[in-house]
Amino acid sequence: MEWLIDGVEQMEHLAEELASSIQSPATWALLGDLGAGKTHFSKGFARGLGYAGDVTSPTFSLVQEYHGGRLPIFHFDWYRLKSAAEVLSIGWDDYLDQKGILLVEWANLFPELWPKPTLQVSIEILDSRRLVTLRNID
C-alpha cells in the first residue's frame, strides 16, 4: 500500500489511522532519510494507539516508552548506534518479549534484528511531499 503525503499534518493523520486498528503486538520499522518524517509519523502513530502524551525523537535516549494507550509503545532510533550488537546490548530481545509495539526509526541499519513479521514503512522524500509505502516483511 502506498500514499502520497502533503505536509506534516497529513503524515501524522495517516499514522494515526494505521495505528487506530492495531490490537496486537507488532514491530514497525520506519525507513527514510534525515527529515523524511519518521518522528512525525511516530507522533501520529502513538496518538492512534491512544497515547496522549508527548512523543519526541529518541535519538539520544535510544528508547522511549509510552504507556497508557491500548498497547505499550517502545520508540527506538538506531541512527547513532554502531552495530547490531549495540542494539542487543540495550535489551532488544527483552523489548520484543514485552508484548507491545516496537516502533523503530532508522530500522534499515540493522535489518537482521527485525522479527518476522515486521511492518515496514518506507518514507521517500519528494520535495515537500512524501511517498509512504507500507509492506509486510514475512
Ligand SMILES: Nc1ncnc2c1ncn2[C@@H]1O[C@H](COP(=O)(O)OP(=O)(O)OP(=O)(O)O)[C@@H](O)[C@H]1O
Ligand atoms: N509531507 C511531510 N511529512 C512529514 N514531514 C514533512 C513533510 N513535508 C515536510 N516535512 C518536514 O520534514 C521534517 C520531518 O522531520 P522528522 O523529525 O519527522 O523527520 P525524521 O525522519 O524523524 O528525521 P531524523 O532522521 O532526523 O530522525 C519536518 O521538519 C517537517 O516539517
Ligand SMILES: [Mg+2]
Ligand atoms: Mg526522527
